[in-house]
Amino acid sequence: MAVRLAIIGKTNAGKTTIFNTVTGRNEPIGNYMFTTQSPVTAVTYVTSPCVHKEFRVVDNPVNSKCIDGWRYIPIEIVDLPGLIKGASYGRGLGTRFLSEAMKADAFLHVVDASGSIDEDGRIAEPGTGDPFRDYQEIEGEIVQWLKSLIENNLDRIAKRVEYAKTEQEAISGIYESLSGLKITRLHVMQALEETNMSAFDFKNMTDQKLWQFAAIIRDISKPTLIVANKLDLPTADTGFRSLKEKIKDKIIVPTSASLELALRRAEEKGAVRYNPAEENYVVVDSSKLTQEEKKAIDFFNKFLIREMMRAGMQFALNVAVFKLLRMNVVYPVADPKRLSDKKGNVLPDAYLVPDGSTVKDLAEMIHTDLAKGLLYAIDLRTGLRLPPTYKIKDRDVLHLVSASKKSK
Ligand SMILES: Nc1nc2c(ncn2[C@@H]2O[C@H](COP(=O)(O)OP(=O)(O)OP(=O)(O)O)[C@@H](O)[C@H]2O)c(=O)[nH]1
Numbered sequence: 085m086a087v088r089l090a091i092i093g094k095t096n097a098g099k100t101t102i103f104n105t106v107t108g109r110n111e112p113i114g115n116y117m118f119t120t121q122s123p124v125t126a127v128t129y130v131t132s133p134c135v136h137k138e139f140r141v142v143d144n145p146v147n148s149k150c151i152d153g154w155r156y157i158p159i160e161i162v163d164l165p166g167l168i169k170g171a172s173y174g175r176g177l178g179t180r181f182l183s184e185a186m187k188a189d190a191f192l193h194v195v196d197a198s199g200s201i202d203e204d205g206r207i208a209e210p211g212t213g214d215p216f217r218d219y220q221e222i223e224g225e226i227v228q229w230l231k232s233l234i235e236n237n238l239d240r241i242a243k244r245v246e247y248a249k250t251e252q253e254a255i256s257g258i259y260e261s262l263s264g265l266k267i268t269r270l271h272v273m274q275a276l277e278e279t280n281m282s283a284f285d286f287k288n289m290t291d292q293k294l295w296q297f298a299a300i301i302r303d304i305s306k307p308t309l310i311v312a313n314k315l316d317l318p319t320a321d322t323g324f325r326s327l328k329e330k331i332k333d334k335i336i337v338p339t340s341a342s343l344e345l346a347l348r349r350a351e352e353k354g355a356v357r358y359n360p361a362e363e364n365y366v367v368v369d370s371s372k373l374t375q376e377e378k379k380a381i382d383f384f385n386k387f388l389i390r391e392m393m394r395a396g397m398q399f400a401l402n403v404a405v406f407k408l409l410r411m412n413v414v415y416p417v418a419d420p421k422r423l424s425d426k427k428g429n430v431l432p433d434a435y436l437v438p439d440g441s442t443v444k445d446l447a448e449m450i451h452t453d454l455a456k457g458l459l460y461a462i463d464l465r466t467g468l469r470l471p472p473t474y475k476i477k478d479r480d481v482l483h484l485v486s487a488s489k490k491s492k
């Protein structure tokens with residue numbers, strides 16, 4: 085199953101501009117509230133240094149792309165309608181799309197760092213808004229929505245907990261009623277531990293405890309990266325600094341989505357190229373560049389990269405997948421000599437697997453038959469035989485050997 089990210093945030097923060105930047109889509113962007121009316125999902129990519137160089141082969145990627153020595157591995161990203169304060173009580177477009185957001189593994193919370201949206205989400209004079217307030221309000225709406233959702237199921241959960249013989253059974257009662265939100269048993273267990281609660285407390289839940297539980301579940305189940313947007317506006321400097329000062333427990337990546345979108349468009353016409361190694365844009369053909377695009381490159385490379393160290397949407401996606409979600413890249417191959425699939429495609433697939441995934445987990449991802457008769461894997465870097473319990477490391481190239489089906 086593909087890794088999935090959801091773009092959330094206040095209306096007008098620049099979510100769709102970001103979505104179009106990373107997917108090449110052309111969804112409507114507008115300076116009025118609630119331009120995006122329903123969720124849109126598309127494919128984007130994270131980048132990892134490809135192993136083909138090290139193995140001295142020419143590759144023919146199938147599930148991914150290899151450009152300039154970088155593997156572009158597909159993930160899904162969903163753009164969501166904007167939120168505003170009071171959304172959980174039905175203001176704006178309400179929170180009905182949050183269940184769609186919950187299908188994601190992690191969130192990108194986009195904040196207008198320039199303060200050019202007012203409390204209600206209307207475009208306003210830059211600097212008059214409050215990015216930290218926006219962030220807090222939207223987070224509050226999500227927790228409120230989640231809390232109501234649990235509340236609506238509380239009778240059912242209480243009954244399950246009442247009849248549970250063990251704590252584990254009681255935990256099942258909680259997490260099964262949250263199905264569809266990608267909340268796992270482990271998330272529930274962690275949330276109970278962090279709130280000092282037992283699953284049996286659900287028989288007698290206070291409002292305050294429920295809020296605490298919802299807040300922790302939100303944090304644990306959807307790791308979140310903050311994208312501080314609109315850094316091209318002078319007022320964003322203060323906003324970005326205040327976000328960093330006030331939010332210490334989250335990674336914040338700055339960008340200017342509108343400039344990045346211009347650069348991606350320039351990339352499509354062959355004028356510039358994004359360089360994943362240096363995380364900047366390089367000019368390919370300056371004669372194709374407009375004055376505005378030249379300024380965008382200057383701003384991105386000189387200001388954002390040099391001043392902020394790391395910036396931009398490709399960096400944000402990579403951080404979300406490799407750092408927040410702690411994914412590793414693995415290359416399974418059916419033919420260990422040619423490093424290819426059965427059709428001869430060399431290093432065809434690069435998969436993302438969560439840290440801690442074993443050879444057995446990988447076999448299950450590829451095919452249940454392969455998993456059933458799994459004997460071992462061969463690490464094609466060293467020739468070592470690895471047991472099914474071996475924990476996959478980033479950029480492993482593996483040949484899985486199974487009694488039922490010799491492949492990959
Ligand atoms: N200056 C500047 N403006 C931006 C930037 N990103 C987006 N905008 C502008 O902000 C407005 C809102 O952009 P959208 O991408 O539609 O915002 P959204 O968050 O998708 O909004 P909703 O769909 O209504 O929730 C548009 O006028 C954009 O051009 C940026 O980096 N800098």
Ligand SMILES: [Mg+2]
Binds near residue numbers: 101166
């Ligand atoms: Mg939008």
